[in-house]
Amino acid sequence: MKIHEYQAKELFQKFGVPVPQGKVAFSVEEAEKIGAELGRFPVVVKAQIHAGGRGKGGGVKLAKNADEVKKWASSILGMTLVTHQTGPEGRVVKKLLVEEGLPIEKELYLSVLPDRGTAKIVFMASEAGGMDIEEVAAKTPEKIIKVYIDPLVGIKGYHASELAFGLNLAGDLVKQFSAMVSKLYKLCVDYDCSLLEINPLILTKDGSVIALDAKINFDDNALYRHKDILEYRDLDEEDPFEVEASKYELNYIKMPGGNIGNMVNGAGLAMATMDLIQQAGATPANFLDVGGGASAEQVENGFRIILADPSVKGVLINIFGGILRCDRLANGVVEAAKKVGINVPVVIRMEGTNVEEGRRILDESGLNLITAKDVSDAAQKIAAIAKG
Ligand code: GDP
Ligand code: MN
Secondary structure (H helix, E strand, O other): OEOOHHHHHHHHHHOOOOOOOEEEEOOHHHHHHHHHHHOOOOEEEEEOOOOOOHHHHOOEEEEOOHHHHHHHHHHHOOOEEOOOOOOOOOEEOOOEEEEEOOOEEEEEEEEEEEEOOOOEEEEEEEOOOOOOHHHHHHHOHHHEEEEEEOOOOOOOHHHHHHHHHHOOOOOHHHHHHHHHHHHHHHHHHHOOEEEEEEEEEEEEOOOOEEEOOOEEEEOHHHHHHOHHHHOOOOHHHOOHHHHHHHHOOOEEEEOOOOOEEEEEOOHHHHHHHHHHHHHOOOOEOEEEEOOOOOOHHHHHHHHHHHHHOOOOOEEEEEEEEOOOOHHHHHHHHHHHHHHHOOOOOEEEEEEEOOHHHHHHHHHHOOOOEEEOOOHHHHHHHHHHHHHO
16 A cells, blocks of 8 residues: 655654654645745745655646745646546546755655565665656666565664665764654665665765655555555545455556556456457456455456446456356346446456356346456457457
């Protein structure tokens, strides 16, 4: 799960990681009020969306006076912000973070995340922080240093020193930075973060180390033990079909640019099905794994969600009936079709437990369903339909 910068900064404060003073605003008036409360300029007006690259996209502006706060808040709030992380469709900005503008001496990069390869927690840091970090990583990866921490041992002073010296920090900055590193480590572990990133981490002209930006992603599988984080969830930032699917515990992921809806049981089979569709010359519009033990109701909801997507020009149902018996699937499909109304061709490939019963239900339903004899036949048929 992703959260906004202003929420990540709230957590930083809880853990004692220094951030600029500021508040979230939902309207231009609120932004102006916060700007006035800060009491000095410059003030920074920042778009809050679940994507980075806002600065380059025009979503972060420095206001020199109250008029400029109003001007930037009015232009950023409601804008469709396009960044390299939003895709070409962009994101509508519905919230702003208004904070004190700080005098920047240097922009560093710092992140913490679990590293699967080594099964450790890794800190990544670079002196070349700021808006071009992706380019640094691609062209001069040696400018990014990595320090690995065994979670059973925990973070030690030497880990922080290695990072601090790698960043060429000296004197009191080392002290401030090292304290911050331990706090970030604790936050990352305590909250089961999958990524915690500060870019830029700044050194100010008056000698402080401050997290100017803040990004945190959480491991969804651990959210059950972090009820406070669940409150940070912002449904505005999620695909509406994915939000709907999550209500029924369906694993649905929208695939931009595709036109074939997919309903499959099991993630492996879903991946293989998407490959076959692609091979047959069509493109999947979604990934939907109804799971091994799906109920007729889940199948019905999955089907309804797929059909609600206007880019779907045909649906391929590929089920291997193990725990999810074929008759149950067939009932779910028939129920959904009756309620929702099928507006596109549907190809079904079904094998496994109670397959005869499942086929009988589909045949007797009177619905216009195309049955396939095997998976590649199904992919060919749906691709032919998509091509018209
Ligand atoms: P991102 O582009 O989405 O990563 O947004 P950031 O929060 O990283 O902001 C982008 C850039 O805006 C930073 O790299 C800074 O150069 C600049 N910026 C943000 N806040 C301040 C500030 O308080 N003072 C100054 N001078 N620049 C700022
Ligand atoms: Mn940033």
